[in-house]
Amino acid sequence: QVQLVESGGGLVQAGGSLRLSCDASGRPLSSYNIAWFRQAPGKEREFVACISRLGSRKKYDDSVKDRFTISRDNVKNTVYLEMNVLKAEDTAVYFCTADTAVSLSVGASAYDYWGQGTQVTVSS
Secondary structure: OOEEEEEOOEEEEOOOOEEEEEEEEOOOHHHOEEEEEEEOOOOOOEEEEEEOOOOOOEEEOOOOOOOEEEEEEOOOOEEEEEEOOOOHHHOEEEEEEEEOOOOOOOOHHHOOEEOOOEEEEEEO
């Protein structure tokens, strides 16, 4: 099975940018659809973005569309989440997750493997 490790989180001012990375090991990343979810204190985990195995399909939550970009490099076994024009409401722990289904899902229950998360804090 695949192991996922997120990095790139931190503290940034509103309007700033961060790039999160999700590094995979154990199995080739190209075997998996990958998604990013986030969870703010006291809130449920919510979908952010997902990308298909070869990167041909992408989906975004409306709250991040036009600000966030998901991409992948299957040679490096890494998925990225470029986050621009960050807002205070983007503050959360961001999780990378993988699944082997044929369809590209926005639901957390569809994903089998999860990383430990990386904290993103946006100060206003």
